[in-house]
Amino acid sequence: MSSDQQWDIVTGVGVTALAVAAGRAVETARPDALISDPYAAAFVAAAPAPTPFPVTPGELEEYEGPAGLWTLMTAYLGIRSRVFDDFFTGAARDGIRQVVILASGLDTRPFRLEWPEGTRCFELDQPRVLDFKLRVLAERNARAGCAHTPVPVDLREDWAAALEAAGFDASEPTAWLAEGLLPYLPPEAEERLFKEIDRLSPSGSRLAAECVPDTEGLANDALLRDGGTALGIDLPALLPEGERRSLEEQLAPLGWEYDGRPVLESARELGRSLGPVPGGLERMVHAFARRP
Structure with missing residues (x-):
C-alpha cells in the first residue's frame, strides 16, 4: 500500500477497525466479559459497512460469515483488549501520565478507562477515521476521562x-501502544516507527505492541483470507512483504x-481458551518493553 493512500472506516484498513469494534461489542455483551466498551456497538451501527457485523454473542451464533472465524476473532479481541487495558492501567498506577x-482506529480507551488526574492521551490515525469516531462519540455524549x-496523521509519514x-512532551515518560498496527506497515516503516519512539522516550517510558512474526502465514491462511474477502478486504494486499x-x-x-x-x-492467564488457531495467529506475541 503506497503512502498516498488514505482510508475511511469502510475502506482498506478502516474496515478492520470496524471489525475490531464489533469484536469488542461482542466481548462487552458476554456475561463473563473481560472488558467493557459501551461505544463499540454504536460504531458498527453508524457505519455503512459492506457486510453486517455481529455485536452480541447471540448474533455471533447466527452470523453467516466464514465458519468459525468470527468466534475465533471475537475471542481473541477480548483477550487482546484486556491485555493492553491492563498495560495502561499498570502504567498509570506507576505514575505515567502521558499516553500515545x-x-x-476505533479505540475508546481515553473514554472508557479510568485515568488518574493529569493524564494526557494522544491518539494517532487517519483523519477520516478519527473524524468518524469523534462524531459517533459526541452523539453518545461520551466524555474522555483524561x-x-x-x-490526524498517517503513520507512514512524519507522525512524530x-x-x-x-x-507531546518528549521529556515526560510515556506509555506507547501499537495494537493491530505492525502487520500493515512495511518492515522499513516499522523500523522507523520504533526508532522515533525511542527518540521521543525518556527513562521510565513503556511500550506495548501486538507483534506478528509471520505476516505471510496470516496472509495465506485460508480462513483469514476468506474472512477478509467476505468483508471486502484483500488481506494479502494489506500485509506488506519483507523480512522483519x-x-x-x-x-x-x-x-x-x-x-x-x-x-x-x-x-491462559485470563482463563480463556482460543481453541485451534491459524499458525500465523498462534505465533503472535503481546510484547512489552521498558526504557530504564
Whole structure:
C-alpha cells in the first residue's frame, strides 16, 4: 500500500477497525466479559459497512460469515483488549501520565478507562477515521476521562512531528501502544516507527505492541483470507512483504528491556481458551518493553 493512500472506516484498513469494534461489542455483551466498551456497538451501527457485523454473542451464533472465524476473532479481541487495558492501567498506577495510542482506529480507551488526574492521551490515525469516531462519540455524549488529543496523521509519514506539534512532551515518560498496527506497515516503516519512539522516550517510558512474526502465514491462511474477502478486504494486499526483525532485536540495542508473551499464554492467564488457531495467529506475541 503506497503512502498516498488514505482510508475511511469502510475502506482498506478502516474496515478492520470496524471489525475490531464489533469484536469488542461482542466481548462487552458476554456475561463473563473481560472488558467493557459501551461505544463499540454504536460504531458498527453508524457505519455503512459492506457486510453486517455481529455485536452480541447471540448474533455471533447466527452470523453467516466464514465458519468459525468470527468466534475465533471475537475471542481473541477480548483477550487482546484486556491485555493492553491492563498495560495502561499498570502504567498509570506507576505514575505515567502521558499516553500515545498509535493507529488508534476505533479505540475508546481515553473514554472508557479510568485515568488518574493529569493524564494526557494522544491518539494517532487517519483523519477520516478519527473524524468518524469523534462524531459517533459526541452523539453518545461520551466524555474522555483524561486530556484527550486526537492527532490526524498517517503513520507512514512524519507522525512524530505532528505529535510534537500537538503538544507531546518528549521529556515526560510515556506509555506507547501499537495494537493491530505492525502487520500493515512495511518492515522499513516499522523500523522507523520504533526508532522515533525511542527518540521521543525518556527513562521510565513503556511500550506495548501486538507483534506478528509471520505476516505471510496470516496472509495465506485460508480462513483469514476468506474472512477478509467476505468483508471486502484483500488481506494479502494489506500485509506488506519483507523480512522483519523482532521487536526485541529492534529495541534491545537501543537500551530497552523486553518481555514477550505468546497470545495463547495471554489467553491462559485470563482463563480463556482460543481453541485451534491459524499458525500465523498462534505465533503472535503481546510484547512489552521498558526504557530504564
